[in-house]
Amino acid sequence: MNWITNFVRPRIKSLMAGRAAETPENLWKKCPSCGEMIFHRDLEAAQNVCPQCNHHLRIGPAERFAAIFDAGVYEELPQPEVPADPLHFRDERRYTDRLKDARHKTGRNEALAAARGTLDGTPVMVAVQPFDFLGGSLGMGVGEALVRAMQAAVAERRPFILFSSSGGARMQEGILSLMQMPRVTIGVDMLREAKLPYIVVLTDPTTGGVSASYAMLGDIHIAEPGALIGFAGQRVIEQTIRERLPEGFQRAEYLLDHGMVDMVVHRHDLRATLSRVAHLMLKKPRPKTRQAPAIVSANPTKPNPPARAAS
Numbered sequence: 001m002n003w004i005t006n007f008v009r010p011r012i013k014s015l016m017a018g019r020a021a022e023t024p025e026n027l028w029k030k031c032p033s034c035g036e037m038i039f040h041r042d043l044e045a046a047q048n049v050c051p052q053c054n055h056h057l058r059i060g061p062a063e064r065f066a067a068i069f070d071a072g073v074y075e076e077l078p079q080p081e082v083p084a085d086p087l088h089f090r091d092e093r094r095y096t097d098r099l100k101d102a103r104h105k106t107g108r109n110e111a112l113a114a115a116r117g118t119l120d121g122t123p124v125m126v127a128v129q130p131f132d133f134l135g136g137s138l139g140m141g142v143g144e145a146l147v148r149a150m151q152a153a154v155a156e157r158r159p160f161i162l163f164s165s166s167g168g169a170r171m172q173e174g175i176l177s178l179m180q181m182p183r184v185t186i187g188v189d190m191l192r193e194a195k196l197p198y199i200v201v202l203t204d205p206t207t208g209g210v211s212a213s214y215a216m217l218g219d220i221h222i223a224e225p226g227a228l229i230g231f232a233g234q235r236v237i238e239q240t241i242r243e244r245l246p247e248g249f250q251r252a253e254y255l256l257d258h259g260m261v262d263m264v265v266h267r268h269d270l271r272a273t274l275s276r277v278a279h280l281m282l283k284k285p286r287p288k289t290r291q292a293p294a295i296v297s298a299n300p301t302k303p304n305p306p307a308r309a310a311s
């Protein structure tokens, strides 16, 4: 026995094993709808829409901001400080540990990111709820960040665009999380009083307390195709009313048919639609020359295709 067999070999082995396990997973992504393996660059170029079946995969703030703002340029608002774990909540694990994990996994401080930038030259405020941060749950941090972003939008006279995605209120904060529903609703009222557009894009999934409050209070509701939107889950409703629910229940298209949303818009048309709606509501003409959507990359430092004339 020497240090080569005891130390060097296992290290090389673990290095090789780690790399082998990492590569295919990072380069290819499986579409959760049709199972097609898609090369990561193709998926990125298609704004995370499956080229095979058109399934809209869930995306985070970085991808949203890059796709919506002119040339993918934006300034993120700082995350406000809120009391951490006021109830000292613990289930199988401590709430503080869950928070720490979510922060480590996502590189974000909370389940909300807000940024200011321009959309076809018009200043706008965009807020995104990342679902991968504790299920996009609405806690004090999210509520506070939303209210601050809405206040900033009012002060700077910017339309507010929200990309909602949430499993509902954050149970670990009890009543304090539920209080965020009326708080953010007051924020929406402030936008309304200032006569600023409040546009909600409902993305997969928007459920629970978020759909029961500010996500359903928009001036215009746009949904992404196939998005799950509802309050209680399908199974819970079926058990309560003892009836089978119709096909496609709680999906964006069903909600459109029943008047709950105004539009179902493909992700590739979202930027143009948001710009049109925002300019229409502001009674402001859209510029003739528009920036091409930054669908190439979620990385803001990467150059975007050159601007082209509007068709």
Ligand SMILES: [Zn+2]
Residues within 6 Å of the ligand: 031, 032, 033, 034, 035, 036, 050, 051, 052, 053, 054, 055
């Ligand atoms: Zn697919």
